[in-house]
Amino acid sequence: MSVLSDAPVRPVAGPIPVKIVIAGGFGVGKTTFVGAISDIAPLTTEAAMTSYSEGIDDVGDVTTKTTTTVAMDFGRVAVDQAIVLYLFGTPGQDRFGFMWNDLIQGALGAVVLVDSRRIEDSFPALDYFESRGVPFVVAINKFGGNMFHSLEDVREALSINPAVPVITTDARGRSAVKETVLSLLDVVLHRALARRSGAE
Amino acid sequence: MDPDVTAVRPFLERGRALSSPPDASGEGHPHTGVRAYAITRGRAHASVHLEFETMLQATVVGRDAAGAQRFERGDIVRLCDSEPLSVAELSARLHVPIGVVRVVAADLLTEGLLESFHPTENVADDVLLLTRLIAGVRAL
Known part of the structure; x- marks a missing residue:
């Protein structure tokens, strides 16, 4: 992108934005999770997301393009002098699960928050990230210390790849949220290192 | 959802309302999309x-x-x-x-x-x- 030729040359490099996605069922604590680590109170934005459905409505055997406006909460963390980490919560409703492409574009990975009493609420997110090869960790939100199932039971119920970390977190606690984000970044880094050594 | 939602493409929103189930999320939103569309000069x-x-x-x-x-x-x-x-x-x-x-x-x-x-x-x-x-x- 060229700017006007008389625009001043910046003496220092600008900010480097990076993004992760916080997914999970409605009411699982995504916005709380974002707010626990964000420098700013979580903001809400609206985006139009497009989906395609085939032959399921009255107009017959045609592909229908549907645009829905969905709300997303997000936060921002200044990680160092340049890196700015954005955390985007996915829209909570299941039926938006197939509209996340725009949101996930360029994201490092995802945290899938799980309420162990409503494990099935996380299935759309797991399906989505698995099918697209997006790195993710599963974090069971303890809601103030209460765990209703063991980690192994949850892992089995979710039937996810053994390589995917399943951890507990507390969406209200800054250090727990930090550890959860770090476990995701660890997965991302290991993938990057594996690809690099594979390329050599 | 925030009731203050602004639709981006109002004609699509209306089209969806005709062919979608009544629980579709656009329901009840003020259709201020004309303005949003005007901001972008129709693009x-x-x-x-x-x-x-x-x-x-x-x-x-x-x-x-x-x-x-x-x-x-x-x-x-x-x-x-x-x-x-x-x-x-x-x-x-x-x-x-x-x-x-x-x-x-x-x-x-x-x-x-x-x-x-x-x-x-x-x-x-x-x-x-x-x-x-x-x-x-x-x-x-």
């Missing part, structure tokens, strides 16, 4: 692609010209005058959909009133950046 696609997290800052030229910009053009330049803000933050703070910010900001970029800081390409393979990011988060 739904931007000349430059901006991600949700792409950050924007006013250039010196933009700062000088901010007062002469109308509506969202001026708001965007003024908001990201003192510090770079992401497309998503501009959208949230101006209460307009991300798609509108994308289109308007792309124009401002092309005209040299804003500069952009894009996410790193292939960031998932950037071991140096990832290492820095991890160290930074650990130190928070």
